[in-house]
Each structure stands twice: as structure tokens, then as C-alpha cells.
Amino acid sequence: MNTVSITENRTSEKIQFRILFAISYMFLFIFVLINRVMPKKSKFFVTSDCRKSIFRETRELVYSAIPIAFMN
Numbered sequence: 001m002n003t004v005s006i007t008e009n010r011t012s013e014k015i016q017f018r019i020l021f022a023i024s025y026m027f028l029f030i031f032v033l034i035n036r037v038m039p040k041k042s043k044f045f046v047t048s049d050c051r052k053s054i055f056r057e058t059r060e061l062v063y064s065a066i067p068i069a070f071m072n
Contacts, residue, residue: 020069021062028058028062028065029055031061032054032061
């Protein structure tokens with residue numbers, strides 16, 4: 001195989017990942033904010049008792065959701 005095409009494919013996948021990460025981060029950030037404001041009984045998902053920062057919690061959600069998009 002041509003090493004140039006392999007490098008181009010990796011670069012393309014990195015760019016796709018970053019774009020998908022940015023878009024997902026924006027939506028999930030809003031989701032996490034809403035989830036934090038809601039009363040404990042009516043939250044979308046239950047988080048652990050340990051209070052993480054909103055940014056860390058959003059980043060963890062994005063990193064857990066994105067690999068699904070790259071599965072064949």
C-alpha cells in the first residue's frame with residue numbers, strides 16, 4: 001500500500017473525529033446543564049454522587065458516545 005494514502009486516511013479520520021467531537025460536545029453540554037438544574041427525581045440520567053465539573057462530565061459522555069459512529 002501507498003504510505004501517502006494511509007497518512008491521508010488517518011488525517012481524514014482525525015479531522016472527522018474532531019468535528020464530531022465538537023458538535024457532540026455542544027449538544028451534550030446543554031444536556032448536562034439541564035440535567036444539573038433539574039430536581040433529582042426527574043433527571044435524564046443518574047450520575048454518581050461524586051460531583052464532577054460540567055466540562056468533565058460532558059467530555060466523558062462525548063468520549064463514550066463517539067466510538068459508536070466509527071464502528072463498521
